[in-house]
Amino acid sequence: MEARGAETxxxxxxxxxxxxxxxxxxxxxxxxxxxxxxxxVEKAAKDVDVVTTGTFGAMCSSGAFINFGHxxxxxxxxxxxxxxxxxxxxxxxxxxxxxxxxxxETRGIEYGGGHVxxxxxxxxxxxxxxxxxxxxxxxxxxxxxxxxxxxVNQAVLVNPRxxxxxxxxxxxSTDRILYTYMGTLLPRYGNVMYSGxxxxxxxxxxxxxxxxxxxxxxxxxxGIGYVIGEGTQHNPKAGMGTLMVRGDLKQMNAxxxxxxxxxxxxxxxxxxxxxPIPLINRRVAETAATPDEEIYTEILDYGVPSRSRPIxxxxxxxxxxxxxxxxxxxxxxxxSMSSLPRxxxxxxxxxxxxxxxxxxxxxxxxxxxxxxxxxxxEVKRYEPRVKDVMTKRVISAKPADDVKTVARLIVEHGxxxxxxxxxxxxxxxxxxxxxxxxxxxxxxxxxSEVMTTKVIVAKPEEAVDVVARRLLQYKISGMPVxxxxxxxxxxxxxxxxxxxxxxxxGAP
Amino acid sequence: xxxKILYTHERVKHPVLSTVIxxxxxxxxxxxxxxxxxxxxxxxxVPASGDQLKAVIEALKAEGVEVRELGPTIEVDExxxxxxxxxxxxxxxxxxxxxxxxxxxxxxxxxxxxxxVIACPFKALxxxxxxxxx
Ligand code: SF4
Ligand code: SF4
Numbered sequence: 001m002e003a004r005g006a007e008t009x010x011x012x013x014x015x016x017x018x019x020x021x022x023x024x025x026x027x028x029x030x031x032x033x034x035x036x037x038x039x040x041v042e043k044a045a046k047d048v049d050v051v052t053t054g055t056f057g058a059m060c061s062s063g064a065f066i067n068f069g070h071x072x073x074x075x076x077x078x079x080x081x082x083x084x085x086x087x088x089x090x091x092x093x094x095x096x097x098x099x100x101x102x103x104x105e106t107r108g109i110e111y112g113g114g115h116v117x118x119x120x121x122x123x124x125x126x127x128x129x130x131x132x133x134x135x136x137x138x139x140x141x142x143x144x145x146x147x148x149x150x151x152v153n154q155a156v157l158v159n160p161r162x163x164x165x166x167x168x169x170x171x172x173s174t175d176r177i178l179y180t181y182m183g184t185l186l187p188r189y190g191n192v193m194y195s196g197x198x199x200x201x202x203x204x205x206x207x208x209x210x211x212x213x214x215x216x217x218x219x220x221x222x223g224i225g226y227v228i229g230e231g232t233q234h235n236p237k238a239g240m241g242t243l244m245v246r247g248d249l250k251q252m253n254a255x256x257x258x259x260x261x262x263x264x265x266x267x268x269x270x271x272x273x274x275x276p277i278p279l280i281n282r283r284v285a286e287t288a289a290t291p292d293e294e295i296y297t298e299i300l301d302y303g304v305p306s307r308s309r310p311i312x313x314x315x316x317x318x319x320x321x322x323x324x325x326x327x328x329x330x331x332x333x334x335x336s337m338s339s340l341p342r343x344x345x346x347x348x349x350x351x352x353x354x355x356x357x358x359x360x361x362x363x364x365x366x367x368x369x370x371x372x373x374x375x376x377x378e379v380k381r382y383e384p385r386v387k388d389v390m391t392k393r394v395i396s397a398k399p400a401d402d403v404k405t406v407a408r409l410i411v412e413h414g415x416x417x418x419x420x421x422x423x424x425x426x427x428x429x430x431x432x433x434x435x436x437x438x439x440x441x442x443x444x445x446x447x448s449e450v451m452t453t454k455v456i457v458a459k460p461e462e463a464v465d466v467v468a469r470r471l472l473q474y475k476i477s478g479m480p481v482x483x484x485x486x487x488x489x490x491x492x493x494x495x496x497x498x499x500x501x502x503x504x505x506g507a508p
Numbered sequence: 509x510x511x512k513i514l515y516t517h518e519r520v521k522h523p524v525l526s527t528v529i530x531x532x533x534x535x536x537x538x539x540x541x542x543x544x545x546x547x548x549x550x551x552x553x554v555p556a557s558g559d560q561l562k563a564v565i566e567a568l569k570a571e572g573v574e575v576r577e578l579g580p581t582i583e584v585d586e587x588x589x590x591x592x593x594x595x596x597x598x599x600x601x602x603x604x605x606x607x608x609x610x611x612x613x614x615x616x617x618x619x620x621x622x623x624x625v626i627a628c629p630f631k632a633l634x635x636x637x638x639x640x641x642x
Contacts, residue, residue: 183627183629333596335596335598342591
């Protein structure tokens with residue numbers, strides 16, 4: 001087998017010669033897919049020199065290094081804000097890194113680092129505020145002024161993780177709307193949100209990373225950028241490679257670099273990335289010809305707030321892009337967080353730039369790794385679980401019990417929640433002291449008349465803070481802890497959690 | 509067709525809508541309501557067109573309320589819209605369609621729930637004002 005990156009069909013030099021002469025054959029990835037379908041990959045590989053790709057989506061791991069230049073007298077900034085968004089100052093005196101997800105200290109997630117970057121690229125003035133760490137060489141304590149992109153020395157977009165090869169789609173099994181970084185997820189599998197441009201997606205078209213690596217020249221935010229290595233969380237084994245990229249912000253265009261706010265999640269930056277795939281060998285041509293029908297991803301259930309969300313099903317980008325997806329036997333709407341029309345526009349722009357000789361290709365100094373482990377973070381400190389804090393001695397009642405008996409239980413044991421369980425120990429409902437008060441006032445007799453049957457529950461292995469959040473969400477003060485069979489193991493209340501916090505802080 | 513009905517304080521106690529529904533046989537659907545002792549304001553969907561729509565409007569006027577036709581409910585700012593689709597599938601009635609060129613909102617299907625306004629990462633959507641002064 002020929003080596004990865006072997007230039008057996010054409011070399012970079014040959015392609016660049018043709019680009020300079022103006023007779024390189026360039027196709028957008030979607031056009032190439034069609035061409036290969038029609039004439040076969042063999043001929044397509046012979047006829048076409050370069051395939052262009054594109055994607056335009058939320059890329060949270062993005063940001064810019066900026067050097068402001070020195071004030072008179074100079075300042076060693078140790079805290080710095082751009083339009084009230086804090087920039088990272090663990091660098092030299094007037095260098096900062098502005099991250100896309102940093103949020104304004106005055107406006108919250110409505111305005112973040114991504115928006116500052118967009119404002120800069122649009123040529124708007126941005127307010128710079130910084131506190132100094134006065135020294136003999138940097139006497140100034142404070143500075144407040146405005147800057148523009150043109151005025152700063154350097155503004156370089158350096159994104160640690162961009163252009164995911166593919167991304168899992170999202171749905172929601174719970175009975176409430178979820179607001180996630182994958183957008184609004186309707187209850188009970190009400191819709192599917194996805195991301196990525198499928199057959200136009202850069203890394204999808206070269207999954208063996210035969211042409212992409214350190215030094216690959218790319219389209220980035222409207223200007224020219226470079227791949228500077230694998231992105232963080234690069235996970236080739238799962239088909240989820242990523243890129244680290246850099247590019248001069250001064251060349252970029254706000255059309256392809258947009259600040260965004262995802263409701264109840266945070267702010268981010270939408271980045272446009274386009275990569276030219278030179279058809280250097282037969283394998284590359286084959287992968288570049290992969291159609292949406294053969295590009296798969298998984299739909300995950302975001303209703304489960306865990307690192308390993310359950311897979312609902314596998315789905316092709318063709319199905320996702322059709323706007324209708326089958327989930328649990330029902331057809332629901334699917335739509336995208338990233339922009340397909342803009343991805344296409346990027347692939348088209350890159351194609352034109354190559355055809356017109358403005359953009360030539362580079363041979364990577366080092367290809368992206370095809371082996372890399374993607375590890376989770378194990379928490380090595382003690383972390384309380386529900387089973388550690390719950391009250392195990394549960395006072396419960398049966399559905400047939402009468403209201404008075406249960407009222408007595410509540411008074412006797414000083415509890416607020418009485419789970420209602422069947423004779424086999426399974427939970428069927430819950431009553432609180434408030435339910436009982438109402439029942440007595442309304443003259444109701446049996447529990448089945450007053451209990452709540454849709455019970456919010458906790459599982460013994462769940463982390464305490466997740467459960468605390470759930471209590472808040474449903475505005476309740478306690479919930480039964482159940483096993484997989486819905487047998488009651490205990491009850492966890494706000495009191496149990498309060499005790500825990502007290503213990504943790506060591507307060508009296 | 510969506511209309512806005514403005515009640516003055518004398519009419520607040522009258523069953524205006526039921527009267528009109530009975531008279532015209534058109535099932536009016538209330539989308540928004542704010543009623544105070546002195547005045548009321550309803551946004552109502554009238555599933556009718558042509559003469560039937562005219563009849564409904566006439567019947568409402570005969571009940572002594574003010575009627576205004578409403579323009580598009582959701583406005584798209586095309587400068588801000590990047591044609592992503594983040595607003596499309598969260599729409600509970602399927603009123604939004606995304607094409608390669610633009611975003612289309614079907615007024616007939618829209619129930620003014622604002623899910624799309626919330627879902628848009630670029631604040632490209634807004635709900636047309638329906639306040640008393642509008
Ligand atoms: S307001 Fe609601 S119904 Fe109307 S388009 Fe937006 S999401 Fe759909
Ligand atoms: S979510 Fe906003 S930007 Fe995206 S298509 Fe809808 S209106 Fe346009």
